[in-house]
Amino acid sequence: MNQTSAKDIYYAVSDSRMERGKGIYLYDSDGNGYIDCASGSFNLSLGYSHPAVVEAIKEQADQLIHARSGFQHPLINTLASRLVGLAPKSITSAHLKVTGGSTANEGAIRMAQRATGRRDIITLFRSHVGQTMTMASLSGNAFRKASVPFPSDTGTQVPDPYCYRCFYGQQRESCGLMCVDRIDDFIEFASSGSVAAILVEPISANGGNIVSPEGYFGKLRDLCDQHGIKLILDELQTGIGRTGHMFAAEYFGVEPDGMTLGKGLGGSGAQVAAILASDGLSGLPADDHSFTFGANIMSAAAAVATLDVIDDPAFLANVRRTGALIMERMESLKSDFSCIGDVRGVGLMIGVEIIDADGRENAKLTNHLADKAMEFGLIIRTSRNGLGNVLKFRPPLIITADEATLMCDRFEALMRAHGM
Ligand SMILES: Cc1ncc(COP(=O)(O)O)c(C=O)c1O
Structure with missing residues (x-):
């Protein structure tokens, strides 16, 4: 395998060859082992080659991989009912004929547009909601939009609840959640006035692990109800146990009109995604959003095996416990290193914000730390959709306390060698 070359691959790849x-x-x-702090592409909830998933895929591959x-x-029936059963009670059905997060988000939007007869979609600054042309247009960063030859004109982006760098220059104690209140102005003056849905990540993932403050989702839900707007949660990264709860909706106590899942x-690593819909999103014809590789039976086997492991109070409690352990270590590093400006997270979704001496984002040092991480046995990814200065710690949810300690030890060694 070592003799092969990457010269025919369209895109650039790293020199590292993973086996x-x-x-x-x-x-x-x-033979070098790296702790993957990014769980692949934030999708390996059970880590690499979890035996239950491998077994489920092998067994199903022998039986039937795909049927229309x-x-x-x-x-497929089991996966749909398990997801509906685990989701907030507003959710009544699961649409599985999607291929990933981008097509799940597009489908949820189409459902909302059809249900409301409206067209616009509101998303947040720094959001990353996918890379199809529509989803790149709706993501909240210029570099994503710039790459789209035929941008969608339905999107309005509004300031995110980034309390550490509040768009409105407020402090949380006294802001009254201006970031929700002001959405009224965007609806009135920046949209077509015909807003079908707000699509929001409960924790802005690639935007910088931005955790919305207490009360945000209650107020956003009220705003949606006042305007007849559907609230769709993009739980691509936050869902399936990442926060120590099956869904972040549960942690934030919000009843959405729709949710999207994948990763x-x-x-x-099985390719499986879903749109979870409330009755208020029903009515999209079956063939209006249906992809060949959606509702894949082999992937459904992997997903059901995954839910069997994660849907266990002891498993989710361990996610919360190891998350708290990592947060504590990161907080203590913050007192040792002035370049760590903020540590924030929920469960095993943790961000470390890197700043310069003036408190501004230090993307250069962040990238340097991420580049050097492999020399310390870590794979770390950064918040490219935001200011690029957040190191993301989202290891597989199966991480043990000892492994979490080793991950933090390695990170501390990296910081001692390259941090400030
Ligand atoms: C929050 C979020 N939504 C949507 C997507 C798009 O998912 P996919 O790459 O499966 O299309 C991603 C991918 O990184 C994501 O992080």
Whole structure:
């Protein structure tokens, strides 16, 4: 395998050649193991090659990999009812004929547009809601939009609840959640006035691990109700146990009209995604949003096996416990290193914001730390959709306390060598 070359691959790839993975570790062709703080592309909720997922895929591959989604299959039926059963009570059905997060978000938007007869979508600054042309247009950063030849004109982006760098220059104690109140102005003066939905990540993931403050979702829900706007939660990264709860909706106590899922639902990397819909989003014809690789039976086997592991109070309690342990270590590093401006997170979704001496974002140092991380046995990714200065710690949810301690030890060594 080492003799092969990447010269025919369209995009640039790193020099590292990865050969196998187990648990929280990814191993290169020289046998070096790296703790993957990014769980692959934030999708390996159960880490690399979880035995239950591998077994489920192997067994199902022998039986039936794919059948047209117009037929029933016990695994598809089971996955749909498990997801509906676990979701907030507003959710009544699951649409599985999507291929990933981008097509799930597009489908949820189409459902909202059809249900309301309106067209506009509100998203947040720094959001990353996908990379199809529509979703790149709706993501809240110029570099995403700039890459789109035929941008969607339905989007309005509004300031996110980034309390550490509040757009309105407020302090949380006295702001009255201006970031929600002012959405009224954007509806009135920046949209077409015909807003179908607000699509929001409960914790802005690639935007910088931005955790919305207490009360944000209650107020956003009220605003949506006042305007007849559908509230859709993009739970691509926050869902399936990442926050120590099955869904972040549960942690924030919000009843959305729709939710989108993917990434961690596949456990160890199976391609599976879903739109969860309330009755208020019903009515989109079956063939209006249906993809060949959606509702894949082999992936459904992986997803059901993943839910079997994660839907366990002891498992979710461990996510909260290891998350608290990592947060505590990061907080203590913050007192040692002036370049750590903020540490924030919920469960195993943690961000470390890197700043310069004046408190401004220090993307250069952040990238340097991420580049050097592999020399310290870590894979760390940064917040490119935001200011690029947040190191993201979202290891597989199966991480043990000892492994979490080792991850923090390695990060501390990295900081001592390259931090400030
Ligand atoms: C929050 C969020 N939404 C949507 C997407 C798009 O998902 P996909 O890459 O599966 O299309 C991503 C991908 O990173 C994401 O992080």
